[in-house]
Amino acid sequence: MSDSIERLYQAVIAAKDLDPATSRTARLFQRGPAKMAKKLAEEAIEVVIDAVSGKSDAVIRESADLFYNLAVLWASAGVKPEDVWREMERRERLLGIAEKLPKSPVKLPKTAPVPVARRRIVALESRLRKRQP
């Protein structure tokens, strides 16, 4: 999948300086990040609505539109697909799955000086203790 997104990203980069009259991508770049963000949000909502309505085929189509509008916003923000893959790999290494890290360090009570990044180790220890005879 990442190859498809990377090819799409390259196509967006190649199209951004084309004639806005004929290229949707060039038109989005001409109108700027606010318009790109609006389109991305609209596509995300369309995916949600179709998913909730059980329309899988529509979810597929709208997801492709979502990826397109995300690639446009990435390009506009100077983000490359590999930047995102690197962050996902970092999370996978840290948490075992590509999971959203807490936005800010979790405020732990004074008595539990365990840093957030090691919370799973604490959970594993407690599970190990339960198993021990």
Ligand SMILES: N=c1c2ncn([C@@H]3O[C@H](COP(=O)(O)OP(=O)(O)OP(=O)(O)O)[C@@H](O)[C@H]3O)c2ncn1[C@@H]1O[C@H](COP(=O)(O)O)[C@@H](O)[C@H]1O
């Ligand atoms: N992958 C896409 C792609 N996916 C979706 N879209 C456009 O994004 C729109 C998303 O659907 P919407 O219903 O939100 O759009 P719309 O309501 O029809 O139009 P607006 O109301 O947004 O004006 C579709 O109409 C498509 O035109 C895309 N437009 C371009 N690409 C690729 O981007 C590259 C550059 O193409 P141009 O932008 O045409 O130069 C090429 O490789 C294209 O294949």
